[in-house]
Amino acid sequence: MNRRLCRVICLILLFLPVKAFCADTVIVDAKIQYELANTLFAEKDFSAAAHEYIRFFHLFPDHEKSPEARYQAGVCFFYAGMLTDAARHFEKISASFSDSGFAPDALFKLSEVYLAMDNPARAASVLRDLVTLTQNPDVKDKACFTLGWLLLDRAGDLGSSNNFKTYPVQEAQKYFSLISESGRQKYPIEQTVTSLAQLSQIRQKNPSLAGILSIIPGGGFLYCERYQDALVSFLLNSTLILAAYKSFENDNDFLGGAISFVEAGFYSGNIYGSVASAHKYNKNSQEKAIDNLKQTYQTRPDTMSFHAGPVTDGFALMFKTSF
């Protein structure tokens, strides 16, 4: 009887589906999952680490480390060179801004991402938002300092036809002035602010005056210290005007008309070029002054900087200091 019962039980066990022994759910421990992501991050496998951080905040959305995991995912994508994904994660963190959370750091990182994407206008916009939103004086000082230098550093890219006269220099001055007294000890900007104030006093050319002076061909170029251009413009225009006059005088209307057509272009070009030269003169003067300012700042012994970011075939860390 017992042997028969044993055989029946063995048969039942033999034909039972394997799945009956498997569980439908897998229990994942939050601590193990986070450690796995951190380990991959420490091993600089940023792409894999990013996905483990994402897995973490999807599996444990209410865990206390969930916002940190999302921030870390953004950092990993940034280091892996996946800038669009990095920006997406930092934007999500900063969507619900709070000084206590990761939002300020996320916004700083987001501006770095936009700079890496060669979009300084958007990077500046992010930092402007941070200055407006934050109530934390330390964060505000850091944001003002970073934004001020970003505006100066990328002034050439940020200037458009709408604001090229003011350039981003005045805005940089504004943000440097917002740095608190305690922040000024941390961020040395006194010399920078003084130099920026002197920027407005650099010698400039008046584009309208250049245009008026170019009524006499070459006059505008002469005013803008372009002596060779002035001479060529004067000789070319006066020769063409004389040629057109002589052609009409000798009843050669067709030749006179053709020369007048060409001369009209060169004369207009002389006026346009004079106005453009004045603008270019002003822009170059300001750019040179900013470059000098940057060199002065960068050669200060108390300045040092640390940069990290993706390069073509990997990831690079740069520490820069004067000695």
Place this chain on the structure above:
Amino acid sequence: MLPRHDKWRDPVFFKGAHFFLRVKVATAVFLVLIFFSPAFSQDKDPSSDHLPHMIQFYQKYISPVDGQRCPMYPSCSQYIRNSIHKHGLLMGWVMGADRLVRCGRDEARLSTPIWIKGKKHIYDPVENNDFFWSDK
């Protein structure tokens, strides 16, 4: 001095007035040609290329024979093409004439140099000369 209604009988006055009349007619013809040209309107569609055939002819047949001697980058003919493409025929022609005057002189001292195929050129694109009025 001749009375006012007899001024037109004066050969010197008549000749001078006739001269200015012809200059005015020539200017009017020039303006009509420019304003009614299909290329006057600024290019909204980048695929449409209403460039004057003269520049294309120059670039295709004359420049290769003449040799690439323009010290600027882009070359003057390419600069005119670009400026016409960007701002239409009128402003393109004005900017092109300005560029021809500036080619290789003070611009060499003031603009950024670049090296193309081991040869030094002066970098002067359209954007360097229209930044104060155009965001395009």
